Amino acid sequence: MPDDLLVLVDPDLYDDVARCAAAAGYRTVAARPDDCRREWLTSRAVVADPAAIAVLTLIHPPRRDGLILVSAEEPRADTWRMAMDLGATDAAALPSDENRLVRSLTDVRVPRRRPAGVLAVIGAHGGAGASTLAAAVALTSVGNGSSTLLLDLDDVAPGADLLLGIEQRPGLRWQDLSLDGGVVGGTALHHALPRAGSGLAVLTSERLPTRAPGSDAVAAVIDAGQAHGDLVVVDLPRADTPVVRTAIASADLVVLVSAPSVGGCAAARRVVGRLIGDEVSVELVVRGPSPGGLRPAQVADAIGVPLIAAYRPDPRLPVRLEGGPLRVRPRSPLGRAAQAVHSRVAGQGRAA
Template identity: 40%
Template sequence: MPASRLPLVVTADPRLLDDLLRLAAAGGTEVEVATDPVAARPRYSAASIVMIGADQLQPCLRAHLPRRRRVVVVGPHGMPPETWTHAQLLGAEHGAALPAAEPWVVDRFAAPRSDEPPGARVLAVIGGCGGAGASILATALAVTGVRCGRRALLVDADPLGGGLDLALGWEHEPGLRWSALAGADGPVDPPALMRALPSQGDLVLLSFTQDDALVQVPAEAMAAALDAARRGRDLVVVDLPRHLDDAAALALDAADQTLLVVPAEVRAAAAARRVRSMVGHHCDDQAAVVRGPAPGGLRPEDVAQAVGLPLAGALDPEPAMCAALERGEPPALNGKGRLAALCRDLIGAA
C-alpha cells in the first residue's frame, strides 16, 4: 500500500514530541511519529513534510536518509551553531527554535499537502538471481519512458555489472560518471548535475567508466543524484546490485516500486524469495517480472506465487533484441515487441 502523505515527526525527546503534536493539532493535521531514522525510513520520502528533532539530527545523518525537500530541523531555543551546519548536510531547508518559531511551525503543518509538486517516479530494478536480465529491463524502462514523453534518468548502481553505458551504446558518450560525482567536494547543484551527465534528448545516464575502480557507490553520491533527479526528471530507473550496499538501500528507500526480475526456474525462484525479503526492509511495493518460458513448464503466475509477489508481467526471449544489444542498440528502442509493451504498462504510459 502507498506510504502515508501525513507529516512525519522524528524525535525521541518526549518534551519536543509533545510540543510538535500540539502544534500539528493547531495546524489541523495528524502526524506520523518515528523515534529514530530506522523507524522513519519507510515513511520519509512520501511524507508531506518532515520535522526532525535536534536530538535525531546526527542519527539521521549517519543513516544516510535520502535527500528530499520540505525537511525542517526543530529544537529548543539556544541550539548550538553547528546544528544548522549539520541540518544543511542532511538537506534541511529550515531550522526552527521553539518556542519563538511556534507560529511558523503551525503554518508549515497547516500548509496544504498539494502545494509540493510531484517528484519523479522512481522504479528500482533488481535481479532475483545472477543473469536474470534486470539490466535489460531497467534500460528498456528508461528508453520507453522517453518514447512516452518522460524526462528519464537511468542510474547504474551495480559496480560489478557489465555497465549500462554498453547497454545503451553510450560508452564513448561524454559526461560525468560515478567516479567524478563521488569525488565532488561540497553540495551538488541539481540542474548542473543533470546537464553534466551523458545524455541524448530526454534520456540521461549515470553510470561507471569501463575501467572504474569504484567497488561501491558512495551513499552521499547516490543521495545527491536522487535529489537532482526528483527536481529535474519525470522518471528515474535504478538498476541495483543483489548485494545491497548503503547506496542501493537509499535508492530502495526512495523507490515508488521495486521490480524483481526472476527467470522461470525453480532455483531462481528460491533465490528471488530471499532477495524479496531483503528488499522488503526498504520498499513495500514489490512486483515480479518473470522471464521465461521454463523448460519444466512453470507458468509466470507459478513463479510469482513461489516468490511471494504479485506478477507485474512476463517476458519471452526476443532473439532480435539480443542481437541488437551486441551491436550496441538499446532494448525497446523501436517501441515494438512484448518488452516495450510491458515497459509502457510498468511506467503507466498508454
C-alpha cells in the first residue's frame, strides 16, 4: 500500500506535487493548513508551500520529520526559518526541481545515513592559523568526495564566509536559527546555507551579529550534519563558554593548532587543561617555523598530546587572501596538513 503524502500547496503547484508523489509511490491527501492536525500526525510525509508554512507556524503543530518545503521560486530566509522550526528536511522549487522532490520523498522511507565525524579546531593562541586550517580541512574533505559542513563559532572573527569568498551569497546565518532545543534536517540545512562549491555548506555569523549562537542551536546543527552523513568541521574560538563546551563535547577529535615556541606551548597547555579536558581526543598541529629551534615532536611532548602534522606557513597566502578566496593546493604545506587531519578524523589512520 502506498504511504500517505499530506499536500498543503496552492492549486498552481498541486499537479506538480501529485506527479512527484506518484513517482515516489505516495497517495496524496489534501487538507487545509489550518485544519490538518490528524493528517499532519499520520501521514508519512508532508509537502507545504510558503503560504501553508506561515499558517502552520501560527497554529504550532508538533515538529515532525518528512516535511518538505515546495515553492515556485527560491524561498525567502524568513520562510526557511519557519519551515525549519516545523522540522522541514528539504525544499524544492517546482517544476524545475521535480527530480529533487521525488528523491526527497523517497529518502523519507530509508534509514538515515551512517553518522559521520565531528572535528573541532581551536588555536592555542592568536594567529595560530586555526581558522585557515579548519577551512582547509573542509575544502580537502569536499575534494575527497565527502559532504561537509563548516561551522564558524567565533562571532567576533572576520568569518569563514569571508575566508572562502562567499560572504555575499544568500543563506541563513547563526542569528537566523532559533531552534530552542529542537532538531533540524540535514538536507534542509544544506539547502538553506551558503555554499562554497557543491559539497561544502558554511554556517557563520552575521557581519554585525546581534547575539551569539546558542548551545541548543549548535548541538542541533551538529546532530543534523552527522545524520546527513557530513564531516562536520567546527572552528572554535578560545573562550570558556557553554557554546564552546557543547561543541567540544560533540567532537570526535579536537585539533589544537600552535606555534613551536615556549609561549605557544604554555598557551596550548592552558587550552587543553581549561577548555578541552581529558574526555575527548585532542591532537596537535604545529605551524612553524620555530624561533628557538623547537621541533614539532618536542612541542607535542611539552603539551602532552599526540602530533598529527607540522607545516610551515605560506608567506604568499595573506596576499592571495586579500584578492580572493582560500584555495588549497594538495601538495602545499597547508594542503598536506589539511589532508593529514582529514585522514585522521575520517578514520583512515594517523598521519604525522
